[in-house]
Amino acid sequence: MPALPFAQIDAFADRPFAGNPAAVVPLERWLDDAVLQAIAAENNLSETAFFVADASGEADFELRWFTPAVEVALCGHATLASGHYLLADGARERVTFRTRQSGVLEVARDGDGYAMALPAYAPEPAEVPGLLAALRVQGETFHHPRGYDLTVVESADIVRGLTPDFAALAALGNTLNIVTAPGDGGVDVVSRVFAPAVGLDEDPVTGSAHAVLAPYWAKRLGRDRFSAFQASARGGHLECAVEGARVVLKGRCVTVIEGKFLL
Numbered sequence: 097m098p099a100l101p102f103a104q105i106d107a108f109a110d111r112p113f114a115g116n117p118a119a120v121v122p123l124e125r126w127l128d129d130a131v132l133q134a135i136a137a138e139n140n141l142s143e144t145a146f147f148v149a150d151a152s153g154e155a156d157f158e159l160r161w162f163t164p165a166v167e168v169a170l171c172g173h174a175t176l177a178s179g180h181y182l183l184a185d186g187a188r189e190r191v192t193f194r195t196r197q198s199g200v201l202e203v204a205r206d207g208d209g210y211a212m213a214l215p216a217y218a219p220e221p222a223e224v225p226g227l228l229a230a231l232r233v234q235g236e237t238f239h240h241p242r243g244y245d246l247t248v249v250e251s252a253d254i255v256r257g258l259t260p261d262f263a264a265l266a267a268l269g270n271t272l273n274i275v276t277a278p279g280d281g282g283v284d285v286v287s288r289v290f291a292p293a294v295g296l297d298e299d300p301v302t303g304s305a306h307a308v309l310a311p312y313w314a315k316r317l318g319r320d321r322f323s324a325f326q327a328s329a330r331g332g333h334l335e336c337a338v339e340g341a342r343v344v345l346k347g348r349c350v351t352v353i354e355g356k357f358l359l
Contacts, residue, residue, distance in 0.1 A: 104141070104353035105177035108301040108332035112352045115332040116301035118174035119144040120181045121357060129167070135357060136162035142299050145174035150194050157182075159193035159201070165295035166270070169197035169242065172303010172345060176212050179203025180349035183210070209348035214303065216343045218311035219246045230264035231275060231290075244308045247275045252286040256327050266292040274305045276313075283333075284322035285313050301332030303345055310336045310343040 100121055109115025119139040123146055126132075136144035141164075147157040159178060161171035175193060182191045183205060190204035202213045219238035224245050227237055231247060233254060238246040245268075249255060255277045265273055276287040287309060289302040299305075306324060313336070314320045324334045335346035 098359045099356040102357040107173035107177045108347040116173040118177040137164045143174035155192035155194035170304045252280045262292040283325040285324040300328040300330040314338040
């Protein structure tokens with residue numbers, strides 16, 4: 097029975113059972129997409145990351161991400177987890193990943209954690225029909241054409257108290273729905289993220305959402321660095337910076353499971 101190396105890693109976490117869990121599966125070659133999707137469905141985590149050595153010469157590895165239901169264009173926490181998997185032995189200081197829809201991404205050592213570079217997706221004000229009703233909230237809405245809707249509300253308490261209508265959100269289509277507010281308790285920004293159309297009612301800690309949040313908050317705060325907390329049940333802290341066309345997110349990872357996936 098073929099066996100694939102496998103790890104489950106809590107990303108944006110400084111202890112087990114926090115942050116966002118991602119499965120990481122290194123491959124010698126790409127398997128059929130149906131097999132990759134079946135593995136992700138079996139893992140039943142928000143994302144499973146697969147990577148192979150990059151034959152193009154553009155990066156160290158080629159990286160893809162799957163939810164239990166679909167392949168996605170960008171995933172931050174599973175990229176951070178993949179970087180942790182490859183950098184944990186101390187043999188290298190950074191690793192680059194070529195992706196199919198989001199360019200070349202990088203994860204580098206940063207103290208006892210990592211710094212990850214993602215593209216910056218600055219959202220624009222836009223009316224999104226049905227969004228506020230589905231979120232059951234009042235706020236200002238923004239959109240980015242890569243598939244992100246951002247809703248800005250008045251307080252962190254509103255963000256924490258959200259009880260969205262997930263069926264209504266899913267009916268709006270395959271969009272990452274981000275809700276954010278000024279932070280409290282020493283944190284600059286608070287957010288939560290919902291993606292029921294791809295099988296994730298609430299994502300615990302979402303790196304790709306901060307590719308949108310960082311440009312918005314950098315402009316609003318008048319500075320290019322700030323701290324963030326994603327207020328899901330598991331929760332996760334991030335340090336965010338906007339550097340030109342990139343967003344740099346800093347966080348830690350903890351490996352919680354290592355083994356083999358049997359096919």
